[in-house]
Amino acid sequence: MGGLIEITLGIMTAVGGFVDVSEMVFAAQAGSRFIFSLIWVFAIATIAIAVFGEMSGRVAAITKQPVFNLMRQRLDLGPGIIALIASVVTSLITCSAEIGGTATVLKYLTGWPYPVLAALTTLALVAIIWLLPFKWIERLFGLLGLLMIIFAVSTVKIHPDWGGVARGFIPQAPVTLPLKDLVTWGYFVVAIISAVLFPYETYFYSSGGVEEQWKPKDLKINRIVAIVGFALGSLLAMSILVNAAVLFRPLHIDPSIIGTSALQAAIPFGKTGLMMALLGMVFAFSGAAVETGLSSAYSLAQFLGWEWGRFKKPHEAPRFTIAWLATFALALVIVLTGIQPLDLVEWAVVLSIVVLPASYLPLILIANDRKYMNQYVNGPISNTLGWAAYAMICIAAVAALPLYFITRGGKL
């Protein structure tokens, strides 16, 4: 019974925490511009994040080490430092985007000034991390983020062309588009892969495994949570895409304002739907801000061999504590400079995809290494899917920057 509750809570947390500001933005724009032709990208990227999530949880449970420790052991110092810097910068920018996104949505709820809300959001997040144990930080945001389910309910209510949606799961490219738009479509493919596979997700997930002291007996729960939780979370992102195709596209809207996505719930359900969507966005974005803020500190502390972890009191891991506090302070400064959250999202997505190969290679190598994993090494399915996903990430990483510049960040 305890195990069942643990699995249910784990899945709900994964679902509620899946969609962040970047997935929200790219899913809505993808649906509006390219109808259902990018659904399969979400599906494949979700298989990849489930595979890597399961792998990182398993490695954490067996080796008692999170991803960044392993990266330090497996990469030479030079590439290791580059991966560290890139990961810290990416997490910082993403954290800024999430705080900016949260403050923007709070503005739609309260009408208060954006800078005040950004500062209050940051203070509230810092207080929550300081006061709550790790498991409850994760569950608080994950469970309240479940309000985002209103987007999936809206999808059912608006009766999309289900045949078209189903066909969207088949890998395809809209070859009838003019060349320029085909290139933009390519940028969206890369951006969606990046948004779903943000490296902070595995840093956070595996660090969480160590924080919660997972053991081999927890592997089953880890597998179910990673596969089912991420899959259901991805369905939420896909529902935002489908809603945008059905509701926004006929009105010539390619959402350029964060709050527009909330209309997907307001159109079918009125003010109640709007409030649920906005509150769900607040918790989903702020949960992602917590994950990215802590990931940045996890990466630094693990790479440099500092004491780390929220299971320790702040004074027992002082450099780790200063690192996450500094991340939130810097993220707030970035937000207060007036850079738009959507611009931050674009930079985070492009930077992330460049870091991804360095993040996931050590993970696959360790998960395949009997010296570390004993009988818990990757099986043939994990291996095949893991290497296939890794190849996809490498191709996306090479294509990301040229596509970003050619398409002006997908605006072309």
Next chain:
Amino acid sequence: MKAKSLLLLVLIATPLSARAEDLDSGKLTAIRGIRTAAAEAALVANLKQHGRVTDTYADEMRDDAKEELESLRKQVQKKNPDLLPITQAAIDATQVSDIGRLRAIANQLLAMEGPHGRAD
């Protein structure tokens, strides 16, 4: 292997980039930005009129749309002054939540875009 992939990508990307520039990408991007901001403002104003969104949300969204359009006006002022009148018209219509005018502007801009960017 990585170097080869990179070279291949550059070889593919360069002509694509050149062809994209031929179609005056800057203007197209601006038209799209103005069109979507006007359409978003029209939808919010319409939903407000029917009591389906809160006043706070509608007012903040209108302000955001106006801010977006003002930022686009600065861009077109320098590079595409021919878009200035329609951008100003969109700003004015957003300010007074003129749904009909905003929809007409969005339609007009969509026609100016031609066949680009929206899969059928």
